[in-house]
Amino acid sequence: MTDITVLLPDGSERKLHEGATVSDLALDVGEGLAKAALIGEVNGEEVDLSVVLSDGATVNIVTSDSDKGLETLRHSTAHVLAQAVLEIYPGATFAIGPPIEHGFYYDFAIPDGATLSDETLEDIEEKMKEIIAADQAFIRGEASVQEALEIFVDHPYKCEIIQAADSSEIDAAEVISFYRNGTGFVDLCRGPHVPSTGKLQHFKLMNVAGAYWRGDEKNPMLQRIYGTAWANKKQLKDHLFRLEEAAKRDHRKLANELDLLSFPSELGGGLAVWHPKGSQVRKLMEDYSRERHESGGYKFVYTPHLANAELFHTSGHLDFYSEGMYPPMEMDNGEYYLKPMNCPMHCLIYRAGTKSYRDLPLRLFELGTVYRYERAGTLHGLMRIRGFTQDDAHIFTSEEGLAEEIAGLLEFVVSVLKAFGFEEFSFNLSTRDPEKSVGDDQIWEHATSALEEALNAHGLPFQMKLGDAAFYGPKIDIDVSDAIGRSWQLSTIQLDFNLPERFDLRYIDSSGERKRPVMIHRALMGSIERFFGVLVEHYAGAFPAWLTPIQVAVLPVANGHEEYAKDVLGKLEGEGFRCEFYRADNPLGKRIRDVKTQKIPYVLVVGGDDVSNGSVGVNARGSEVERGVPLTAFIERLRTEVDTRQ
Ligand SMILES: [Zn+2]
Ligand SMILES: [Zn+2]
Structure with missing residues (x-):
């Protein structure tokens, strides 16, 4: 028998017998890995462990230590959920069941109008545990569209997915793949899957909600079961603990108990009134912010909440951001809009009067209130709201001054966030998507390396998000971990090569030449309202003495x-x-x-x-x-x- 050679991600080689599978490779590396293996990645493509390897392939063994592994685990658990529901409710049918953050869901139509409840979830969980205990193998099968329609003849939603050959669920390829496990259960699926149900020990069904087929309210309402699944008992336990803690800390509940603020229905969705105690905390937050910005060399500005459409044509907001804006108000034979961002107005301030290199960096700061359209269904307390105030600054700098400005800025951001009691930070650097961006290569390169160097100079580990930048410039996002380990994205430092162009901003450099400044958008708390909500949850309402309404x-x-x-x-x-x-x-x-x-x-x-x-x-x-x-x-x-x- 001839041998084949495969490469591991670290570049090392393994010799295997011809016909060896991903699973054989895992075993060859070590028994521990063979046990932990969930799926493989062969030449970058995710596959089942049973896939036979070819000579020269690069193979990565995926375990539940990685996001991909966890996702597969969750996706596989969704199959078991569907299997259990179909067994318990004869005549039930199923629609889609993807993995989501922390878990999975599956949508069902249960015959005779039966409604799923918390008790029925317990029965379903029991059935799932039986399926898992039986350690049923997931077996992949492939069929033509016609054959697949026969397999799923009793399941109209699956047939609809099969027929929508160009839909996102199924490749346009003619081959339709499906996975069987147990005696009769089969689900339409692209795969891959964990090798058998025995790998899926640590899950819990969470709740039931209504969901329209394909999210369209003209379609039938299905019942969606949400679940969570993890790699081990501890992860599951920790997650459930965090959920319980998060419920206790919910800022909407605490805001009511501590008389901080309220969301009266006649005010309208996504809008709050701040009571004296909540306002006291907010005032202290704002005072502290002002104090830091004042000593940090920022100039304070004020701008109106309304502006003529012309401003938002110039800034590009009406072309690129109109779905986030409220409908216009007709007046003075023109249209006026509520501002979704403060940047265009700060550009107007910069543009007033000639600027020289001696004026740079110019740091304009405003606690600026903006209005952004959020759909009613997405509103959530202070976390998603329709009008909010940003601790917003726009810094105009020369390209040469950029690196120094960014370095100072990072220090500033971290020190302000620390004052509010956050200790753990993570940094993300989003880089250019060459397909969708403005500005020349040289300035992108220069700006991206300025961001990267500033992070390195401060010894701040960061994740690269390649191609994730906005079209107008690279950025750094800063996430904080709260008291129960949840991560919140709070601050951004965003470079912009676009607005200075659109507003034709200039400065005179030291040799008398007219140059374009680089603009930095930067908010530390982001939205004061959301930051307040995060603080309430972080401290569980027990604010430190300097910030508390009553000391x-x-x-x-x-x-x-x-x-x-x-x-x-x-x-x-x-x-x-x-x-x-x-x-x-x-x-x-x-x-x-x-x-x-x-x-x-x-x-x-x-x-x-x-x-x-x-x-x-x-x-x-x-x-x-x-x-x-x-x-x-x-x-x-x-x-x-x-x-x-x-
Ligand atoms: Zn699947
Ligand atoms: Zn801005």
Whole structure:
């Protein structure tokens, strides 16, 4: 028998007997890998482990350690879900079941109007566990369109997919592939799949929702079952824990409990009113932002919320961004739009008056409110909203000054985010898509390497997103991890070679030549509203002392201590602290419980001894009570905590 040679991704070679499969290769590398193997990648194409290798192929063994592996696991679990539902509900039919972030879903039509509920999900889960315990092999089959239509004769949605040969689900190729497992279950599928159902141990069905076939409301409503699936028990457990924690931290729920803001229905979708306590936090966020920008060399500007259509023709927003804008208002024989972005107006400010190289970099900053159309179904508390305020800056710099500006900017962004309590960051660098971009090669190269060098100079590891840049310039996105390990994309540093062109922005360089500046769009918090929502969830509503709406609650033990307690309150307020007084008209225990639901960092309880000693009982959030603390010592402690933003 002749041998074949295949290459591993690290460039090393393996000799195998002819007819060897991906699975044989995994075993040849090691038993551990053979056990963990889910699918293979042969010359870049994902395949089942049973695929026979050809001489000279480059083969990668995919395990659940990779995103691809997890995706296959989730996709395979979706098949088992469909198999279980079809077994439990005779006459049921199935539509599509793709993997999604953290899991999968599958859409079903269940006969006789039966509705799936949480209890039925438990039954379905049991059936899935039986299928998994049986360790059924996934076997690939291929057929012509005609044969496939016969196989799926009882399943009209599958037939529709088969017939839509140019649809996204199936290649236009004539061969239709499907996967069988168990005694009778077969699903239309491109593959590949894990070798057998035994690989799918760690899943859970989450919920049921209605979904129209092909997302079109003219089509029948199907029942969609969502599930989550992971590589091991710990991953599943951690994910379920995060979901539970996330529900507890939901900013919409906390905003209501802590009286921060509300979304009254008559105001309209995606719009909020900020109550005094939420506004207090927001004001502190904005004050801090202003303070940092002022010391960071930014110039503050203000621009209107409305503008004539002409501005958005010049900027290109009406050509490229109109679906994100609200319909125009007719007035003065022209059309006016709510602004979706502040950039065009900042360009107008730059353009007023001649600029020289000595004016650069020019950093314009505005807490600018913008309005963007979001479909009603996509709105989500403060995370997706129809009007929001950006901590927006546009920096105009020379090409030569770009690298230095970016380096300073990265430091600035990270330091501001850290002040809000974030510690883990990840950076993404999006590069040019040559098919869809403006600006010449040289400036793209120069700008991209400026971004890359700045990241390297700060020792910040980053991911390259090749070809992911907007058409007008490369960018760096900064994601933060919150207290429960969720990642949020907050800041962007986006270069722009397009708007300076469209607005014909110039500066006079040191040799008297007219040159085009490079424009940097940059927002740190992004949307103040969304950032506020992220902070509420990150801190679970328990803001640090510098940011919290109420810093100290003062509670006299009994009526007789009220006078002294008022005295304490007056001193604290005199120091500029934000306080609330809880009169002794309710039992102390009840008042303490009430105050704790408000997540106030310090509850001061004052009784008889305190009156005579000038002290307070300090009940710090999440710590033991300290009695007899001198008021002056407490004031000093709180002052330090606030000033250092601990
Ligand atoms: Zn499949
Ligand atoms: Zn901008």
